[in-house]
Amino acid sequence: MTFKNIASEQSQATGADDSLPSGDSKDGLTAAFVRRSAAGLEDCGPHRLARRLRDAAAIDLSLGRLLEGHANALRLIMIHGDDADRAALRSDLNAGKTFGVWGADSTPPVNADRGRLSGAKRFASGLGIVDRAIVTSGRGAEQQLYIVDASDPARHDPASWDMSGMQASRSGRFDCSDLAARPIGAPGCYTTEPHFVGGTWRIAAVAVGGIIGLLDRAAAQLLARDHLQAEAQLLRLSPIALRVPAAWAGILRAGCFADGAPGAAAPETAAVLSVSTRLLTEELGQDCIAAVERSVGLSMFAADDDIGCHARDLACYLRQAARDAFLIQVGRAMLGEPGGMAEWLDACD
Structure with a gap:
């Protein structure tokens, strides 16, 4: 399409x-x-x-x-x-x-x-x-x-x-x-949090949209070529597709936390939870671009190719600022709880 x-x-x-x-x-x-x-x-x-x-x-x-x-x-x-x-x-x-x-x-x-x-x-x-x-x-x-x-x-x-x-x-x-x-x-x-970094779940939602848009375009192209059911293609694209629902659930959770009473009560937790979805979708988006390039092939590198244009847009959009700083922030929060990761996850419920 x-x-x-x-x-x-x-x-x-x-x-x-x-x-x-x-x-x-x-x-x-x-x-x-x-x-x-x-x-x-x-x-x-x-x-x-x-x-x-x-x-x-x-x-x-x-x-x-x-x-x-x-x-x-x-x-x-x-x-x-x-x-x-x-x-x-x-x-x-x-x-x-x-x-x-x-x-x-x-x-x-x-x-x-x-x-x-x-x-x-x-x-x-x-x-x-x-x-x-x-x-x-x-x-x-x-x-x-x-x-x-x-x-x-x-x-x-x-x-x-x-x-x-x-x-x-x-x-x-x-x-x-x-x-x-x-x-x-x-x-x-x-x-001030939870309205600054705590709002990056919205960026993650846009990124997921870009990812599913790229997957849908690639699948339509492969279907038109009668290549979609080839095992090699499914092995490339399925690992991306199966991670999308998990990322989406995390975005919805982060948005509800940051925009609700939990975010007001624990603004720094809201910020970490929200930016973690941005980092996750960045990695997923990069993997998606690589998988689609291998699946669709040379045609998507034409300047006016729809799949290629969407992939370039996604690569550009994913390049948000301060990635390393956010990753350090997330790691310190999630790995620094005395009770381990389970304690941090319970704090996000």
């Missing part, structure tokens, strides 16, 4: 009146389709949100990335904002606005002075799609969240995104020079 066909089926299933770009080139997602796909995310609990992120990423990882950023921004405003911030958010959502979170600084970094920003952000996803962005200024305990109007195309530099994957995410540099900004929350609130 091609990218075009998958997008068409999703559009029909959701009743959307817009669609992903025609053809298999994946030049970009339309703003209208992303906004339609994002509708109602603010009302989703962790199970429903995880499913929506997963299913979007199975179609296109850039769509999953943009929806995850939108969901992240909404939660930051609801958690850290005041009544006026939440009222403005509801008004923007009613108007169909899309949100994002842009944290990575470019050169020069973003700074704030009396409600105006300077500097720039890099890796800003959704240029031309995101209407409102939450950006960070400063570091550590003094780091401040600001909400800005992200819609001015004169501030967008999509040419700075020269990666081989995630081209449809419309990522690039965003210029914050003399940009009006409204602070959200207190200094340092962005990195």
